[in-house]
Amino acid sequence: MLALLHTSPVHVPVFDALRDAEAPGLPLRHLVRPELLAAAREAGPDGIAEEVAGALGELVRAGARAVLCTCSTLGTVAEAAGPALGVPVLRVDRPMAAEAVAAGPRITVLATVESTLAPTTELIAEEARRAGRTARVRTVLVPDAWERFAAGDQEGSLAAVTDAVRRERDAGGADALVLAQASMAPAAERFPDDGPSGTGAAVPVLASPRSGLRAAVRLGPVRG
Numbered sequence: 001m002l003a004l005l006h007t008s009p010v011h012v013p014v015f016d017a018l019r020d021a022e023a024p025g026l027p028l029r030h031l032v033r034p035e036l037l038a039a040a041r042e043a044g045p046d047g048i049a050e051e052v053a054g055a056l057g058e059l060v061r062a063g064a065r066a067v068l069c070t071c072s073t074l075g076t077v078a079e080a081a082g083p084a085l086g087v088p089v090l091r092v093d094r095p096m097a098a099e100a101v102a103a104g105p106r107i108t109v110l111a112t113v114e115s116t117l118a119p120t121t122e123l124i125a126e127e128a129r130r131a132g133r134t135a136r137v138r139t140v141l142v143p144d145a146w147e148r149f150a151a152g153d154q155e156g157s158l159a160a161v162t163d164a165v166r167r168e169r170d171a172g173g174a175d176a177l178v179l180a181q182a183s184m185a186p187a188a189e190r191f192p193d194d195g196p197s198g199t200g201a202a203v204p205v206l207a208s209p210r211s212g213l214r215a216a217v218r219l220g221p222v223r224g
Contacts, residue, residue, distance in 0.1 A: 001027040002216055003064035005055055005078065007037035007071040010154065011182055011209075015070070018213045026217065031059055037071055041115045045077045053081040060085050068092055068216040070182045070209070072116045075123065088219040092182055092212030093120060097127040100206055104175025105134045108168050111180035112145035112161065120180040138174070140164060149183060161187040169203055179207045 004015055012030045019026050033055050039048045052074050059067055066088045069078035075091025082089030100107050101124060109120050117139045128135035142164045149157035161184050168177055169191065179188055185207035 001029055001063050001065055002219075003029040003031065003059035003062070003067045005052075005059065005067060005069045005071070005074070006030060006032045007034050007074070008032070008149075008183060009034075011070050014182070014185070014209055015213060018210055022210070022213055023217045029059060029062060029064060031055060037073055037113075037115075040073050041113065045074055045115070045119060048074075049077040049080070052077045053084070056081050056085055056089060060087055066090070066216055066219040068212060070212070072111075072120055072180050072182070072208070073113065076119050090212070090216050090219060091123070092216075093123060093180065093208040094127070095211035095215045096178060096206050096208040097123045098131070099204075099211065100124060100176040100178050101127045101131050101133050101135055103204055103206075105136050106138075106173060106175045107135055107178060108138045108140060108174040108176070109178045109180050110140045110142055110161065110164055110168065110184070112142050112149060112157065112184065113181065114141055116180045117141065120178065124178070140168065145184075157183070158186055162190050165191060165205055169205070172203075174203060177203060177205045179205065182207070182209050182212075185209050 009032050019028055056067055068090050069075050070092045072093045079089050079091050111117050121137045124135050124137055142161050145157045145160040165187055188205045188207040191205045
């Protein structure tokens with residue numbers, strides 16, 4: 001069984017649909033803990049490492065053979081808890097970060113929650129070191145998008161993210177645009193691969209859910 005730790009219930013149907021497309025029949029178990037993100041925004045991810053480890057432990061006791069953490073803010077502390085739990089733990093945005101590094105050295109990270117920017121930037125730097133590449137990261141906090149998302153206005157939040165992505169693509173200067181949070185992923189689907197203003201220059205807009213799930217499925221014996 002593959003378990004997923006979420007900080008928003010909106011991710012449950014998203015990952016169920018991805019499972020159906022990518023790994024039909026794979027048993028999933030979801031644990032939604034929105035209070036972990038709220039606490040991390042106040043105390044920082046390291047300040048709630050024990051609480052995150054407790055949530056992951058709950059999933060392992062329920063039979064998880066691998067865990068995917070879908071919250072980018074909590075990703076570092078979630079992965080760090082893995083060895084003590086005895087199961088692989090993957091943060092959903094790690095494969096996306098590797099893809100961004102492969103696209104080129106100029107990477108723009110967009111987020112709707114400020115606490116996500118530092119962990120994502122650090123992750124990209126880590127993946128760049130692993131690949132022996134250089135990464136120059138620029139960060140963009142999308143104004144009002146998180147407030148709309150938290151209020152249940154997912155379409156309004158998505159519109160704000162889409163506008164920010166469009167501005168960054170049209171401005172140029174990036175080899176890849178990274179949507180730091182899984183909740184931002186639908187914005188990536190709104191952009192073709194022909195680059196800003198139809199120039200033909202492919203500037204990928206990268207999101208984490210699909211690549212993250214694929215990587216988690218490969219972590220170990222998650223079926224059964």
